[in-house]
Structure formats: C-alpha cells, structure tokens
Amino acid sequence: MKLEELSALDLGRKIAGRTLSSREVVAYFLERIARFNSSITAFSQVCADLALEKADQIDRQIASGMAMGPLAGVPIAIKDILCTREMRTTCGSRMLENFVAPYDATSVEKMERAGLVTLGKTNMDEFAMGASTETSIFGATHNPWSLERTAGGSSGGSAAALAAGMTPLSIGTDTGGSIRQPAAFCGVCGLKPTYGRVSRYGLVAFASSLDQIGPLAHRVEDLAACLETIAGHDSRDSTSINAPVPQYTRLINRSISNMRIGVVREQIEHAGLAPEIRSAVNRAMEFLTGLGATIVDIGLPHSRYSIATYYVIAPCEASSNLARYDGAHYGLRADTKSLHGESPLEDMYCHSRSQGFGEEVKRRIMLGTFALSSGYYDAYYRKAQQVRRLIFDDYHRAFEQADVLLGPVTPTTAFRLGERLQDPVQMYLGDLFTVGANLAGIPALAIPAGNDQAGLPLSIQLQGPPLAEEKLLSVAYQLEQALFFQPRTANLS
Amino acid sequence: MQLSSADVLKVAKLARLHISEADVQPTTAQLARIVEMVQQLDNVPTEGIEPMAHALDVHSVLRPDHRLPSLDRQAALSNAPQRDQECFRVPPVMGHDH
Amino acid sequence: MTVDAYRQVIGLEVHVQLSTQTKLFCGCSTIFGQPPNTQVCPVCLGLPGSLPVLNQHATQLAIKTGLALNCQIAATTKWDRKNYFYPDLPKGYQISQFDQPICYEGFLDFADPNDEKALRRVRIIRAHLEEDAGKSMHDEAAGRADSRIDLNRTGTPLLEIVSYPDMHSPDEAKGYLTELKLLLTYLGVSDCNMQEGSLRVDANVNLHIESAGRTIATPIVEVKNMNSFRAVERALVYEVDRQFAEWKKTGREKGQAPKQTRGWDDVTGVTLPQREKEESSDYRYFPDPDLVPLKIEKSQIESASNALPQLPSQLRAWLQTEHGLKPYDADVIVSQGSHLVEYFQTAVAAGAPAKRISSWIQQDVLRALKERGIEISALPVPATKLASLVNAIESGEIDTSRAKEVFYFWMENPSSDLVAARSALGISSVDRGEIEEVCRQLLDENPQVVAQVLEGNAKGLGSLIGLAKKKNPNADPKLVRELCQQMIESRRTSS
C-alpha cells in the first residue's frame, strides 16, 4: 500500500481500527525520509528512535482500548522553529545549532496529547526570514516536483516533506506567507489561521504581531483535523484568542451555495501574475458559481502597499526579538579571546551575532534597527503601523460584501534555486498576495489547483474574516472534491 | 532620504553586528534599495489614522499572582555557552546601569 | 566682583520593587536572597519562544500607589520594549512603559525642612511599571576576570516614580524620599528595603545660576548608585560644588553638552563619570507586540481609591486637630508606621489623654522597642494596659516615676496587672498626713534649703523631693513639692 497517498485521517482510522499499526506507518515514512531526504533536505533532524518508541506506545494504548483522537498514531513533521524538549530547535541558524529548549511549545504539547508522532524537525529559512529555504544552515530544500527549484519558504521543509511523501502531515509557521507560499510551490494544502487562534507559546518569534502556526497536509480534511488539535486558548500567550474551537472536521462538508465569493481586483489584474495561475483562479470561480455561490468584485486599494508595510513592521519586531541572541545565556558564542577590543563584552556581542546570523537575518535586523532608531521611528515604523490599519480596514470592508476572498497565493510558480538570492527586493515582492492576511490577522488558506504545463503545482488562496477558518475549509473542501484532486506526491525515485 | 554608510555603521553598532570595512559599501547599497522600496509608504495619506500595533482587539489579559514552579537550575543553565555550578558566565561587565 | 547666586534643581527617579508573590510577567517567585538562578523559567530567562503574561496584582499595587500619590490613572495603558544589550537583561530589551504610563501627573506633600509648619509639594510626572534586570557579579577569582550572572531578580515588578525637578536642596530631596518611603510602607506596596534593592534612587540634578542679569542652567547630570538616603544627600551636596566649579571652568550650559551619568562612590564621597556610550540613549522604544493594552475601568479606580488606608499626611493632620498634638509629636508617631498609630489610637480610645499617651510613646514605648529590637505588635504592654496606667496617674493613684517602674515591670512580666505590679514593686497609696509628717521632718533637718527657698531660690525643693523618696518610696513628688512649699511659706509668715 502506498501510504503517502492516504490522507492523515485515513491513516488515523486504519491505526484506530488496527488494520495498520502506528509503528508500521511511522516506519514506512521513516524509510521514505531515509530514501529521499538527502536529495530534498526537507528535514533538518529526524528522530527515528523517539518516533518508533512513541508509535509503540500509541499502539499499546489502542490495543488496551483507550479512547484516542482521530490522529492518534499518525506521523507529523514539525518546523524547526517550535520548541521541543527532546530535539534541538535550530531555526535553521548557526546561532541555535545546538540549542535544546527546556520546554515544549503549547502546540507541540497538544499534538503530543492527540497522539501524533513527531518524525523530526523540518528545514526552514533562517529564523523564518526568507521565501526559498535557501538561508538555512542545512542548505536549501529542493522542490520534489523539480529538484532545481525552490520548495518555497520559510516552511519549505514542511511543504516538501509532504510533496515527497515523507510525512502525511506537517506544521509550519506563517509570518508573511511562509505556510501558504511553500504549500503553493509544492502542491499541498496549507492554512494560516487567524492571529491568536493557535498559541504562539514556544514558537521562536520572528515578528510577534504577524507570526502564526498552522498545518500543511495533502487534504483539506487533514488541515481541519490538525487545526482542531492545535487551536485554542492558551493562558501563556497574551495574544491568544479566548473562543471555543469549532469541530472543523464536522463543519467542512457544509453547503456553500449561499456564499458570496469575493475576487480581489488588484490581485487578479496584477501584471506580474502568471497566466496559468490566473486561469486556475478563474476555473475555481466558475466552479463555485456552479455550486450556487455568488461572485463579488472586491477592491483592496491599500494592498499595493502591503509589501512596504510588511517590510518595515516585520524587521522592526525581528530586530528586537532577535536581540536575545547575544552569546550570553544560550546559542553561539564567538571565541573573542584573541581580540583585544575596548570591551570584551561588546566583542562577544558583536562577533557572536555576526557569526551566528546569516546575511538575510542580519539585513532584516539592520533594517528594523534603523526604522526604530531615533529620528526615523515616525517616518517608518509609525507610518507602517498606520498603513497597516488602512489595509486592515480594506479587508473589514471587503468582508461586508463577501464571505471569503478568492485569489492567487503567489504571482508565479516555484522559481529556480539561486534565482532571487542576490536580489532581496525581488524575493520580497513574491510575498505580494500573502502578507495582507498577516497584517490584518485574518485566516488564509492555500490549496492546489493542478499543475502548469511544466508540471509545477498551481495554487489558489482563500482568505476570510477573523475566525472564519471553517468557511475557508468548507470552500476549499468543495473545490478539492470536485475540481482539482489528484495525487499530490511528486514522483521520486 | 538616502541611506548613508554612516547610517549603516551606526545601525550596526546599535544592533551589535560587526561589519568588516569591505562590507560597508555593499551592505549600504542593499539596505538603501530596501529603504527606497519601503519609502513608497510616503505616498499614503495617514493623517489621523491610529497606528495598529496588534491584529487583535484583545485587551487586559492578566494572570493571577500565583507562583508556578521555576526551572531546575541545571536546565536553566543547560544551554549556556559558559557557566559554573550556579551562574551564567560572560566577559567582564563594566559598571553601567540602566 | 559679584558673587553668583545659584540654586540647585533636583528631580528624582525612584524604582520601587512591588510586593508581589511572583514576577511581573511570569510565575517565578520574587523572594530575595535565594541561590542564584533558582527562580527562573523560560519567560524570565528570555528563552526563544517564551511569552509574557501580566501579573494582575502588580497592576493593582501600581494603581494603589498612583492614587496615594494623587496621580491620574490611565484609562488605557500599554507595554513598550526598551532595547539595549546587557548580560543581566536576557531578552535584549526591558518591558517597560513609554508613552502611556499607568499613573501620571500627581504630587507628594511633605514637611518643609526649613519650616516645620509649612508643606512642600513635589509634583510627580509619572509612575510606570517595568520589569527589573538581573544581577551581575564580577569575579576575579582564580585569575578569571569573568562576570557571573544571576537572573533570579530578572522580571521582578518595579514601579518607577519620576518627579518633576521641584526640589532645590539635598534636604528637600531627603524630605521627599523619606515621605515617599513612609507612604509606600503605609500602603504596603513594597518593603522598601534599600539594602536588598527594593528601593533605588537616581537623581537628575543641575544648577540655575543668576549671572550677569540672566538665569543660566548648567548641563543636567544623572547621579546613580546611591544606596541610602544619606548617600543621596551627600551626593547632592557634592554635586552643587562640583557643578558650580565645572561651570566656572568651562562656562558650559545645558544643551551644550549631552546629559552625563555619574556614579556615587560612597567610600570616597565623590561622583565619577560613568563610561559613556554614544548610542546608549537610543533605546528604540516600540509597543511590545507580545502584550496587549491594559484597560482600567473607572469602577476599579474608585474601589481602589475607597480601599486606600489612612495616609501619613492625613494621620498627622488627624493627630493635630483631633488630639491636639504638636506637629513634631504627630510626625514622630506617624513616622513609626501605621501599627504605632493604631497603638496610639487604641490607648486614646481607652480613655487616656492623647498628649500623655503621645509622650509615653515617644519616650518609654519607643525606647523599649529600640532596646529590644521588636515591633510594636510584639510589645508586652498592649495599648489598653498603657492607657490604664496613664489613667492611674491622672487620678493620682500613682505618680509618674512609679508608673514608669510599673511599665518596665510589665515589660518583664507581661501577664501581671497593675495590682500585681504595685505589690511586687512595693507601691502603696500613702495618706496625706503621712507625707506631711515626712515633709515636716525634712524641713527641720534641712534649714539651709528652707533659707534658700525663702530667699527666692526654689531649686532646693528638688533635693527635698529626692530625700522624701528615700524616706517613703511612695511619696508623690508633686505632693511633696506642694506641701514643702506651703510649709516654708507658712514659716516665713510665722517668723
């Protein structure tokens, strides 16, 4: 049986029904990781022994008749930015190469409680700053559909691990598109929940007001099941939403015939949008109309400023969030004994940070430090926060006219590795359609929409008002059922 | 504004990043391009717009004043690049207060 | 040559450690003096991924203090990050409040050091909450010149109270600090222990010099490292002369030089410049995205206001108007803290005259507390018992000097009552005839004293009282004096 073609929920059902053991499933995926990870670099760490041990434990619990959740015994891959007691949490950085957190992230605890079995940690752009996984110390993640192309980023490892059939489920984080863009490039589903829906406790911060943890999977129902597992209020996160978690898996099959689907004019008419992605959006539109949904023309007039806004706010927050990596209490400390500067302490700070961080991280720290420094705060940081509110207000108005917005995830399909590395601005512009949801704090979802002529995955994005995950999942579920479903695992040999 | 090398050196100092002399020029050029890109925000009229620091309309999240267990000291010190039985160790700190 | 007139201008920043069980943003204990790095968790260690959650009690203590300082309480307050690198600050930033402090625009009144009947008012700019840093200890042992970092204190809640530059002498600064500390003690918001760092003072100080028909402000200096009120006073005195001399030498005015930070050296008695970093003032404050704003309801402020205890200034006024105490006496009692005020109140309620209780407290009670090193709550003579003793004096049952013996007897024998004390000390009431007889004898035995008194020198009477006590320890000195005087007068007329 090709287990990589089953959904996570199907695997869970088989494990619960004891037609498959968790050990068999885990061993199967570990074997695929062993076979393909060297060419893909989706995982930065694999914890085979721990995983098998955990699988055996789940199998014993099931055998003893213990009531377990629908994902018990199912393997999962976790982005290397969530703190785990039993594995290193490197964030793809030299700085944290040997860092082992003395605590588990809340979402990791929740997955543990649901009986999910962690296969390992997935590769990512250093501190989630990037859109290609090329800034990781472990090297770039390769797109399973075309190895010379990027898997996207920053959760490139989580998306590629799915597309390569190395896991049935994975966890990513999304600050400006870091779940949705790699999902789009790798032809899998990815969901960025509403800001505050999933606890950030234990998520190593990049930009605290934008970061959000979310699931990636082959199937929409798996997104729903995984979100159900990790969502919910956490008293350890002040920005966590205190609202009950709907049973997404039950709501997913609802009719969408009364829904108003908004199509964002600025996105669909964007000159840089690849024609095949535009066609995919149009096909989705037609299909939803066929189901009885109404299509509404929507304007998000300030969306053209979202990149500029994002690339002020995110670096500002990052410059402060990453100040803690100074070589004093954890992380890399440079050997500065041979230096005889004015202050050995300052030498330690500067050299530890310069050696521990890669170019892109340093660039963003510098940018954020600059934008917050005296004399520039108002012109950059404060200004960006004001424009952020205008972008937020645009969305608010849009959701008075539409239940869900439909559009592209990315302007193009997966680009070639190395192509944008020398041109940060070019790299940043790729986030055009995704950063808005982070700035506004709203949920957004990417689902596959077939492949282009070159065989590269196409993808479309759904965005909804705060806490409308169930609507996004319902629409995505309909699209998946009728239109695009196909095996999403690339053929690897 | 045009970002200068002096700005970059000042920012590097603030951010505790060491930049070699050879890197000052290219770094300045690259940052200047990004700064130029974000300067399109100047075109947006924002007078009277309340800055938005949070995506959430949540306030007054409070915790009761109840003690929770602290970490075991060995766990607290476990990632320290340099330490002794009790403390983190760092190069000498000069008298300086905030 | 004209002598330049100048006055010192002083503003104080006081960091007060609030008495909470746990830290400002995590559940770690705030107990002082525990072994290093045993009161730390991912949050106060600043570990990657950890997040702060605000301690409700700390905000309540801040509001209480703000109200007592006559401050406005913000309807909405928020949290900002103050970014700087230091090894006792593991996150690389301190969570503080920048532009929306929880308390703002208040004042504190205290006795004018130059005029005990007048009040001085120092205005408060703001009082904001922030987290404390850890401790770095220099270690030269075994040839290692490292610093050791203990993060137990990291994250302890501080209230930073910033005054306007309204003080003009070291005396006034001391007066303000003394009153502030007393107020905080009455509120119970801090233990104010300066040795343990629960109360820390920085001073911003410069001179306004009248010279050549205009007022010149010298550059502002921030003085740190003052570990006692005495140190604050000394540092400020030192700075007057130093800044004046500096101005004479350089002529430099405020605005022509950056604000300088100097540390007080208590041993040598001088302030020394602290190493200046040109970028140190660029803290890049911005709203902390990990924390949400705090809204404070009017009702919450009202109930906090209603729950405020009687404050020192109110108690002083009450002691003066209600009980007729002199300002000085009222201040002595109030300065000792609320428990002593309660002691006073209980004694007076038991019917003893306020002024007598006041003097008993100031003399015997305080001395006893000091000698034994105990708190008033532990005094073996409770307020009602002291009141009964004072009442016995009032009614003439016992004289003051014997009453003091009773007081000290009670100190040693807490369970005994007045009757027991009297019998143990051999105090019995004597009738007037007995004392008259003693006086007659004394006058006969001391003709030289009689002569002195007749010449108008009443001093001699004192020695007679002492002699009378020897003859009969229960003799009331007042009565002896009265009787002796009468008898001498009658001898004058009869002679």
Ligand SMILES: [Mg+2]
């Ligand atoms: Mg402060």
Ligand SMILES: [Zn+2]
């Ligand atoms: Zn703690």
